[in-house]
Amino acid sequence: MGDTITLGLIENVDRRTARYILHKVEDMNAISPDILKKATEPKKQFRKTLSLSDIEKKIVEKHGKATALLMNCYIVMNREGLINEN
Structure with a gap:
């Protein structure tokens, strides 16, 4: 495998x-x-490096450079209660 990605996230998550x-x-x-x-405004970003599985690699390839932005949008939506987990 060996594929990794470093993400700049707006929240310090594990x-x-x-x-x-x-x-x-x-x-x-x-x-x-x-x-x-709201996802692009915060000045502070937390760096998170992940080793990618094959499925995760496909997700990153699909979204490219927008991957971290989309993840930050998810974090904002979750903070604001816009995410419904069933």
């Missing part, structure tokens, strides 16, 4: 949570401009 969020990015729908703004 690796397990970061992986969970990475997988949730696949299920995200359209993101409102307000959420995008």
Whole structure:
């Protein structure tokens, strides 16, 4: 394997949570401009390096450089209670 990614996240999460969020990015729908703004505003970013499984590698390849932004959008949506976990 050997593939890794370093992400700049707006919240200090552990690796397990970061992986969970990475997988949730696949299920995200359209993101409102307000959420995008909140996801890009914070000055402080927490660096998180993950070794990628084959499935995670495909997710990162699909979303490219937007992967961390989408993960940050998920974090914002979760903070604001917009995520429904069933």
